[in-house]
Amino acid sequence: MNRFLKFVxxxxxxxxxxxxxxxxxFAMPIVMTVLFSYxxxxxxxxxxxxVYAPGRDYLSSQIIEEFCxxxxxxxxxxxxxxxxxxxxxxxxxxSLVLVFDNNFAENAARSKAQIQILTDGTEANSAAMYANYAxxxxxxxxxxxxxxxxxxxxxxxxxxxxxxxxxxxxxxxxPGVIGLMLxxxxxxxxxxxxxxxxxxxxxxxxxxxxxxPLQIIxxxxxxxxxxxxxxxxxxLLFARFVLGVPVAGSIMLLVSLCLIYVFLALSLxxxxxxxxxxxxxxxxxxxxxxxxxxMLLSGMMFPIESMPAILQWISSVVPARWFIAALRKVxxxxxxxxxxxxxxxxxxxxxxxxxxxxxxxxxxxxxx
Amino acid sequence: xxxxxxxxxxxTKQFGSFTAVNKISFExxxxxxxxxxxxxxxxxxxxxxxxxxxxxxxxxxAQVAGYDVFTQQEQIKRHIxxxxxxxxxxxDLTVRENFTLFGGIYGLKPDEIRSRxxxxxxxxxxxxxxxxxxxxxxxxxxxxxxxxxxVFHKPEIVFLDEPTGGVDPITRRQFWxxxxxxxxxxxxxxxxxxxxxxxxxxxxxxxxxxGRIDALDTPKKLKAKFAADDMSGVFLQLARTxxxxxxx
Numbered sequence: 001m002n003r004f005l006k007f008v009x010x011x012x013x014x015x016x017x018x019x020x021x022x023x024x025x026f027a028m029p030i031v032m033t034v035l036f037s038y039x040x041x042x043x044x045x046x047x048x049x050x051v052y053a054p055g056r057d058y059l060s061s062q063i064i065e066e067f068c069x070x071x072x073x074x075x076x077x078x079x080x081x082x083x084x085x086x087x088x089x090x091x092x093x094x095s096l097v098l099v100f101d102n103n104f105a106e107n108a109a110r111s112k113a114q115i116q117i118l119t120d121g122t123e124a125n126s127a128a129m130y131a132n133y134a135x136x137x138x139x140x141x142x143x144x145x146x147x148x149x150x151x152x153x154x155x156x157x158x159x160x161x162x163x164x165x166x167x168x169x170x171x172x173x174x175p176g177v178i179g180l181m182l183x184x185x186x187x188x189x190x191x192x193x194x195x196x197x198x199x200x201x202x203x204x205x206x207x208x209x210x211x212x213p214l215q216i217i218x219x220x221x222x223x224x225x226x227x228x229x230x231x232x233x234x235x236l237l238f239a240r241f242v243l244g245v246p247v248a249g250s251i252m253l254l255v256s257l258c259l260i261y262v263f264l265a266l267s268l269x270x271x272x273x274x275x276x277x278x279x280x281x282x283x284x285x286x287x288x289x290x291x292x293x294x295m296l297l298s299g300m301m302f303p304i305e306s307m308p309a310i311l312q313w314i315s316s317v318v319p320a321r322w323f324i325a326a327l328r329k330v331x332x333x334x335x336x337x338x339x340x341x342x343x344x345x346x347x348x349x350x351x352x353x354x355x356x357x358x359x360x361x362x363x364x365x366x367x368x
Numbered sequence: 369x370x371x372x373x374x375x376x377x378x379x380t381k382q383f384g385s386f387t388a389v390n391k392i393s394f395e396x397x398x399x400x401x402x403x404x405x406x407x408x409x410x411x412x413x414x415x416x417x418x419x420x421x422x423x424x425x426x427x428x429x430a431q432v433a434g435y436d437v438f439t440q441q442e443q444i445k446r447h448i449x450x451x452x453x454x455x456x457x458x459x460d461l462t463v464r465e466n467f468t469l470f471g472g473i474y475g476l477k478p479d480e481i482r483s484r485x486x487x488x489x490x491x492x493x494x495x496x497x498x499x500x501x502x503x504x505x506x507x508x509x510x511x512x513x514x515x516x517x518x519v520f521h522k523p524e525i526v527f528l529d530e531p532t533g534g535v536d537p538i539t540r541r542q543f544w545x546x547x548x549x550x551x552x553x554x555x556x557x558x559x560x561x562x563x564x565x566x567x568x569x570x571x572x573x574x575x576x577x578x579g580r581i582d583a584l585d586t587p588k589k590l591k592a593k594f595a596a597d598d599m600s601g602v603f604l605q606l607a608r609t610x611x612x613x614x615x616x
Contacts, residue, residue, distance in 0.1 A: 006472035010461065017460050201454025208420045208450035208527075209473045210442060 003211060007219040014193070015223055021189070025227060029181045029235050033243070036173035047072055047130050050088055050097045052079040059105040063115070066141050067098065072133050089120045096120075096130045121306075174239040175327035176300030179320040181231055182258065183294055186224050186265035187272065188286035193220055194273035195282040217362065221266045228262045248334030257330060257344070261323045264351040268319075271358035294320040322346045372431075373398045373525050373556035374419060379428035379437075381414050388414040390579035391428065396572075398524075401547065401557040403567045403587075405599075406576030407607050412560045413453075413529060415576070419558070420527055421445050433524045446474070449518035449526035449555075453533060457514055459503030463494065466502060466513070467520060474521035488516050508539035512546060519550050526550065528559040532566065544569050564600040575603060578612050 053060045067073045088094050097118040107113040117134045119127035197203040206216055239245040276282050298320035304312055315321050326343035329335035374396040381389040389411045396402045406412045417423040419432050421441035430437040433447040457466045471481035489495045492512055519526050532540045551557050567573050574584040583590055587599055594602045
């Protein structure tokens with residue numbers, strides 16, 4: 001045990017003395033959280049809006065005026081024909097279109113009036129948010145209108161996101177960043193740390209010592225395990241108190257979920273370290289095999305439901321997809337363990353598989 | 369304790385159909401400096417790794433420090449020191465931290481580590497560098513430190529895999545003085561090298577060709593047997609018979 005602790009101490013020294021790594025480890029999560037949060041939430045003001053109201057009447061005019069006066073919206077264009085609707089998003093200026101019925105006021109009197117909100121789904125996160133705001137404005141108008149007039153018209157509002165039919169919640173980025181950071185820190189850093197020993201020749205020295213190989217690997221993972229816990233707490237606190245993202249679910253469940261995922265990432269790191277001989281290769285493999293699929297296919301940036309079927313299949317082997325989905329449910333929706341049972345079992349299964357493969361590979365390598 | 373430090377009988381290691389080490393048999397006496405020569409790819413490192421418990425032999429029998437290489441690898445690792453080809457201290461730890469770490473791994477007590485470390489610093493006249501980062505020291509000093517580290521826990525046998533690669537002649541000379549000092553302390557030294565002048569410093573020398581041991585004796589007798597002026601002459605005569613390519 002003493003030997004083991006000495007070795008863990010040494011691992012901490014390696015990390016603490018490497019200023020660049022330290023900076024990356026602790027600055028990157030915050031920088032990424034900030035970047036993602038602003039990418040998602042900064043452009044709430046001045047949503048460029050177009051209007052299509054074929055039979056303009058008093059009621060639709062009132063609603064359009066409501067939008068003109070609203071600080072979040074600026075009505076930039078009036079669309080004259082349905083064919084123009086098809087190209088309205090093309091130049092990128094307009095983000096949202098309000099489409100009114102023909103005979104809007106008449107229909108309203110018969111409770112059949114409809115407003116359709118069209119948004120540009122290529123920016124899914126913002127689009128969903130814009131649509132929510134627009135709906136809010138319309139609903140606000142209707143409820144005020146109802147209040148004045150008992151025989152009020154009923155207007156139904158429908159939202160359509162073009163190019164991306166499913167909307168996304170605005171709090172996606174925090175679970176996403178946690179999913180990415182935990183994976184990178186544990187898989188990338190631990191694989192690089194193990195490969196570095198091989199590259200330097202110290203691994204042979206260690207293997208020739210009485211320290212059992214499994215202890216060497218275990219000792220390597222301890223510091224990253226503790227750093228990950230700090231980083232998770234850091235991101236959660238930052239998200240909660242600086243960005244105002246709610247943390248609805250049980251903290252215990254959240255922590256357990258993160259620990260399972262950290263364990264998975266560490267296993268992945270050990271597996272990578274058995275496959276490559278140089279730190280550069282370890283970096284590249286982690287980058288290519290972990291970072292890019294995680295960013296693109298985990299649902300962190302792009303919603304999985306709107307991907308082509310083949311990418312959806314591929315995404316199901318990306319561990320972060322399951323972790324981020326579960327984390328969202330627990331964090332944002334406050335889900336309990338029964339609701340994330342599927343994700344949890346996938347993660348546990350993946351971990352067992354990767355760990356078994358890693359330990360097997362590692363033992364083989366030692367023997368040769 | 370066994371009389372012999374190393375006993376090998378028909379020790380063989382195969383990788384698939386390739387026989388890296390082919391039925392080697394020899395014995396090394398306690399306290400001996402045993403030179404283990406061979407061209408690149410002759411199987412030296414593979415043989416050495418088997419003795420260190422890093423690799424499992426395919427067949428044959430071998431004992432190191434009285435322990436069996438098949439069943440008692442853990443015991444072997446406790447009783448040997450090992451210095452690999454690549455320089456192997458941690459650059460980002462201080463000299464003291466490196467020694468404390470390895471002392472701890474080999475189960476030395478803290479006060480033992482402290483007194484032995486001070487001892488080593490005196491001998492290597494390194495006291496003022498005890499707390500500098502190893503990375504900041506010149507290669508020659510690092511190499512000597514690596515050797516000092518490999519015998520820090522006073523092993524019965526120390527395995528040195530080409531310990532003097534890339535080192536200047538003066539440091540090489542000092543390095544061999546350290547090896548002699550270790551041998552005088554009763555540590556058996558098993559050393560591979562490329563430098564034929566170093567082979568002359570050994571008590572006995574074996575020369576490996578294509579995974580076999582083709583010659584084994586004192587440098588003096590080998591020179592007489594092959595009618596060569598120096599060990600280079602002996603080595604060249606044997607190496608010329610090799611069938612394996614340089615990198616096999």
